[in-house]
Amino acid sequence: MESDHGDVPSAHDRSDDAVARACLTAVASAGDPVMGALLDEHGAAAVWEALASGRPPSAPPGIRPAAYAQRAARWVERAARVDPDSLLTESADLGCRLLVPGDPGWPTQLDDLRLHRPYALWVRGAHDLRHACLRSVAVVGARSATPYGRHVAADLAWGLAQRSWTVVSGGAYGIDSAAHRGGLAAGAPSVAVLACGLDLAYPRGNENLFADIAARGALVSEHPRGAVPSRHGFLIRNRIIAALTPGAVVVEAGLRSGALNTARHAHELNRTVMAVPGPVTSALSAGCHRLIRDFGATCVTGADDVVEQVGRIGTDLAPGPGSALDPDTLDPESRRVLAEVPQRGGTGTAAVAAACELGLDSALSRLGLLAAAGFIERGPSGWRARSARLTPQPTAAR
Amino acid sequence: MESDHGDVPSAHDRSDDAVARACLTAVASAGDPVMGALLDEHGAAAVWEALASGRPPSAPPGIRPAAYAQRAARWVERAARVDPDSLLTESADLGCRLLVPGDPGWPTQLDDLRLHRPYALWVRGAHDLRHACLRSVAVVGARSATPYGRHVAADLAWGLAQRSWTVVSGGAYGIDSAAHRGGLAAGAPSVAVLACGLDLAYPRGNENLFADIAARGALVSEHPRGAVPSRHGFLIRNRIIAALTPGAVVVEAGLRSGALNTARHAHELNRTVMAVPGPVTSALSAGCHRLIRDFGATCVTGADDVVEQVGRIGTDLAPGPGSALDPDTLDPESRRVLAEVPQRGGTGTAAVAAACELGLDSALSRLGLLAAAGFIERGPSGWRARSARLTPQPTAAR
Incomplete structure (x- = not known):
C-alpha cells in the first residue's frame, strides 16, 4: 500500500x-x-x-x-x-489523492461513524489531512449569514489559527467561507469538506477560495470527480465535518439551518457542541440559542472559549502538557525538520524545506505532525519550538 | 394592626x-x-x-x-x-405607606432572605405589592445599555405584561427604565425597588417614570424618606429584587455589572436565573454570556421563554391550571369585583370601581388579586374572566 x-x-x-x-x-x-x-x-x-x-x-x-x-x-x-x-x-x-481506511494518513476519528464511515476520501491539497485535523474545530453556520456572523466566524477562525487549531467546514458562502478565510488569513491550513466531486467548484463564486484551501490546507470529498451536489449529499457530508473534529461551533443558524444537522452529528458522535450567541432579534441566531437552551450546547464567545472546550479532547489526541516529548521517538526525517525549528523567533516552511532538502509539501506535512504532537507551534514569526515542553522546568514538575 | x-x-x-x-x-x-x-x-x-x-x-x-x-x-x-x-x-x-412582616400585604417571599430580610418596606403606589409580585419577573441589566439591550428589555417586559406578568426592577437608566416602560406601555403595573428614600428621585431624569410607576404600580424602598443612595445601598437593594420574584432575567450586563449581583442573589435564593444573549462583539452582553456558560443561567430570547421558566414556579404561588378556582372562597368585595369582569371582551379598572362603588386603588388591588389567583386576566380590551378555568372542559380533565 x-x-x-x-x-x-x-x-x-x-x-x-x-x-x-x-x-x-x-x-x-x-x-x-x-x-x-x-x-x-x-x-x-x-x-x-x-x-x-x-x-x-x-x-x-x-x-x-x-x-x-x-x-x-x-x-x-x-x-x-x-x-x-x-x-x-x-x-x-x-491533483486528487485517494485516502482509504488503513492508510497512514487516514483520519481514524472517522471510524467513529461505524457503518456510516466514508468508503474512501478524495483529497486535494498541500496539507496532510490527518495531522491538520488532530487540533481542529468544525466552524459551521448559515449560508445566508449576516455581517455579524461572518465577522464572528472569521475572527473565531483567526483566533483558533493563532492557537494552532485548524478550521474544518463546508464550502458554502456565509459562515463556512468566512471561517476558512479567517484561518487562512492567519497563515493556518484550512479543511473544506465538499458535497461534490473535487473537480467541481460549488458554489462557483468560491473557486478562488477553494484554490487557496487546496494550496494551504485540504479539500476533501467522499464523492468521485464529476459528482454533482445534492441536498442529501450536503446533509450526509455534515457527518464527516463532525467526525473529523473533536468539537463543532455553530456561529449562526436559523431554526432550520443545515448547521444544526452538523451539530446533531457532533452530539451523536460525543463531540463537543458549541454555539455562538447573537442578537435575539436575529432569526439567524435563533438556531444557536436553541442549541444552547434546549440541547446543552456550550455558549462560546471567542477562540479562548472554544479551545477551553476542545482542548480537553485535543490533549487526548496530542500529548498533554505533562507528557514527556521525546524527539528520539520521531522518524529520522521528522527529527531533521525539528532540528531546523528555532527555540526563539521563528522560521518559515520554505526555509525548513530548503534546509532539510525536502519538498514544500513534505516539509509542511512534517511540521504539521510536529505541531500536532506538541513539539513546535506557530508563533508570530513562523514555526518555533515549544521550549517549555522540551525543557521541563523544575517548578512545572509537580 | x-x-x-x-x-x-x-x-x-x-x-x-x-x-x-x-x-x-x-x-x-x-x-x-x-x-x-x-x-x-x-x-x-x-x-x-x-x-x-x-x-x-x-x-x-x-x-x-x-x-x-x-x-x-x-x-x-x-x-x-x-x-x-x-x-x-x-x-x-x-404618599408612602409602611409594610412590615405580618401585614396582609407583606410579600412573604422576602422571608427567604432570613437574617437579611428588610426590617420594613416603604411603598408608594396604587398597586398592592404582594399581589403584583405573585406573577412577577425581575428584569435587570446595565445602566449604560445599548439600543439593542433597551429594545430587548422593553419588548420582553411588554410581552410579559401581555401574559399578565409584572416587571420588578431597579430605577436606573438603561435596562431598568426600558423594562418598566415596556410593561407600563402594555398597561401592566410595574414595581421599582429603589436604593434611596422614596421622596428622592434618583436618577433625576427618571422622575416622570417614577411618577408613572407610582400611579400604576409600586415604588418600593427599605430606606426611610431622605436616605440618599450609596454603592452599598444599590448592591444590598438587589437582594430585594431577587427575592420578590420567582426568577430574574439579565438583559445586558458587562462583566462587572451590578446586574450580575442580582443574578447571584437570585441563584442563592433558588430563583430561576435567566440571561438574554447578544452579540459576542458587545462588551455589554459578556456578563450575560458568562452567566449562561459558567453559572447555568438559562438562555432566554423572549417572553415565552421566560414564562416557560418562571411559570413552573409561578404556579406554585398562584393556583395551577388544574386547580379548582372556587369564587365562594373569595371575600364578598372580591366576589363583587369578579362579578363585574366580563367573560368576553374586557372592562377597565375605572368601570369596575364605579360599578362596585370602590376607590380606584381598592378596585385595582382586588383585580390584581383576582388575576394573581387565576380568576381573571388582562386581555387586549381590559380585564376579562379566564373562562377556560372557571368552566372546566371535559377534555381538560385528564
Whole structure:
C-alpha cells in the first residue's frame, strides 16, 4: 500500500482494497450503512468484484430482501459504468489523492461513524489531512449569514489559527467561507469538506477560495470527480465535518439551518457542541440559542472559549502538557525538520524545506505532525519550538 | 394592626412592632444580619426601645463583642435623632405607606432572605405589592445599555405584561427604565425597588417614570424618606429584587455589572436565573454570556421563554391550571369585583370601581388579586374572566 502523500497514477499502484473503495464512491450513495455492513462483512475488494461482475453479495443481516435487491441492482448498474483505471488516473490528473481506511494518513476519528464511515476520501491539497485535523474545530453556520456572523466566524477562525487549531467546514458562502478565510488569513491550513466531486467548484463564486484551501490546507470529498451536489449529499457530508473534529461551533443558524444537522452529528458522535450567541432579534441566531437552551450546547464567545472546550479532547489526541516529548521517538526525517525549528523567533516552511532538502509539501506535512504532537507551534514569526515542553522546568514538575 | 392599604397618619395608629421597624429603617444599615438576628431574638419593639433608651441589647450569639459595640453605638446615636411620629407622618404625607412582616400585604417571599430580610418596606403606589409580585419577573441589566439591550428589555417586559406578568426592577437608566416602560406601555403595573428614600428621585431624569410607576404600580424602598443612595445601598437593594420574584432575567450586563449581583442573589435564593444573549462583539452582553456558560443561567430570547421558566414556579404561588378556582372562597368585595369582569371582551379598572362603588386603588388591588389567583386576566380590551378555568372542559380533565 502506497503512502497517501504521493499521487495515484493508476489502479495498479494501489491495493485491491483501495481501488475497490475508490470505485465504490462512484457506485453507492455516500454513507449508506448497508454498504458499510457489506464492507465490514466481506471487505471492499470482494464487494467491488461481486458488483462489477453483476453478482451482488447477499443482503447483510437485518436488511429486508426487497429493499436490498433494489439497492443491489442500482449498484450493479452503476458499477458497470465505472472504469477503475480512468477513475484513478483522471482523479490524479486533477491533483486528487485517494485516502482509504488503513492508510497512514487516514483520519481514524472517522471510524467513529461505524457503518456510516466514508468508503474512501478524495483529497486535494498541500496539507496532510490527518495531522491538520488532530487540533481542529468544525466552524459551521448559515449560508445566508449576516455581517455579524461572518465577522464572528472569521475572527473565531483567526483566533483558533493563532492557537494552532485548524478550521474544518463546508464550502458554502456565509459562515463556512468566512471561517476558512479567517484561518487562512492567519497563515493556518484550512479543511473544506465538499458535497461534490473535487473537480467541481460549488458554489462557483468560491473557486478562488477553494484554490487557496487546496494550496494551504485540504479539500476533501467522499464523492468521485464529476459528482454533482445534492441536498442529501450536503446533509450526509455534515457527518464527516463532525467526525473529523473533536468539537463543532455553530456561529449562526436559523431554526432550520443545515448547521444544526452538523451539530446533531457532533452530539451523536460525543463531540463537543458549541454555539455562538447573537442578537435575539436575529432569526439567524435563533438556531444557536436553541442549541444552547434546549440541547446543552456550550455558549462560546471567542477562540479562548472554544479551545477551553476542545482542548480537553485535543490533549487526548496530542500529548498533554505533562507528557514527556521525546524527539528520539520521531522518524529520522521528522527529527531533521525539528532540528531546523528555532527555540526563539521563528522560521518559515520554505526555509525548513530548503534546509532539510525536502519538498514544500513534505516539509509542511512534517511540521504539521510536529505541531500536532506538541513539539513546535506557530508563533508570530513562523514555526518555533515549544521550549517549555522540551525543557521541563523544575517548578512545572509537580 | 392596620391594613397596609391605607395611609399611616401617625405612630399611634400602628402596632409597636410596625413603628419600631419603621424607625429601624432609619437606624441600622439595610439588610444588616446582626440587626436581623436581634429582631429574631427580641422582636422589633424591644430592640427599638432598647436603642432609643441608649441601652442596646446584648450581642447576638456568634458576633464579636468589639465589632458589635461599634455597631450598637452607631445605632444608639442614630436612634436618638429619630422621631417616630414625624417619620411616619412625613412619610404618609409623601404618599408612602409602611409594610412590615405580618401585614396582609407583606410579600412573604422576602422571608427567604432570613437574617437579611428588610426590617420594613416603604411603598408608594396604587398597586398592592404582594399581589403584583405573585406573577412577577425581575428584569435587570446595565445602566449604560445599548439600543439593542433597551429594545430587548422593553419588548420582553411588554410581552410579559401581555401574559399578565409584572416587571420588578431597579430605577436606573438603561435596562431598568426600558423594562418598566415596556410593561407600563402594555398597561401592566410595574414595581421599582429603589436604593434611596422614596421622596428622592434618583436618577433625576427618571422622575416622570417614577411618577408613572407610582400611579400604576409600586415604588418600593427599605430606606426611610431622605436616605440618599450609596454603592452599598444599590448592591444590598438587589437582594430585594431577587427575592420578590420567582426568577430574574439579565438583559445586558458587562462583566462587572451590578446586574450580575442580582443574578447571584437570585441563584442563592433558588430563583430561576435567566440571561438574554447578544452579540459576542458587545462588551455589554459578556456578563450575560458568562452567566449562561459558567453559572447555568438559562438562555432566554423572549417572553415565552421566560414564562416557560418562571411559570413552573409561578404556579406554585398562584393556583395551577388544574386547580379548582372556587369564587365562594373569595371575600364578598372580591366576589363583587369578579362579578363585574366580563367573560368576553374586557372592562377597565375605572368601570369596575364605579360599578362596585370602590376607590380606584381598592378596585385595582382586588383585580390584581383576582388575576394573581387565576380568576381573571388582562386581555387586549381590559380585564376579562379566564373562562377556560372557571368552566372546566371535559377534555381538560385528564
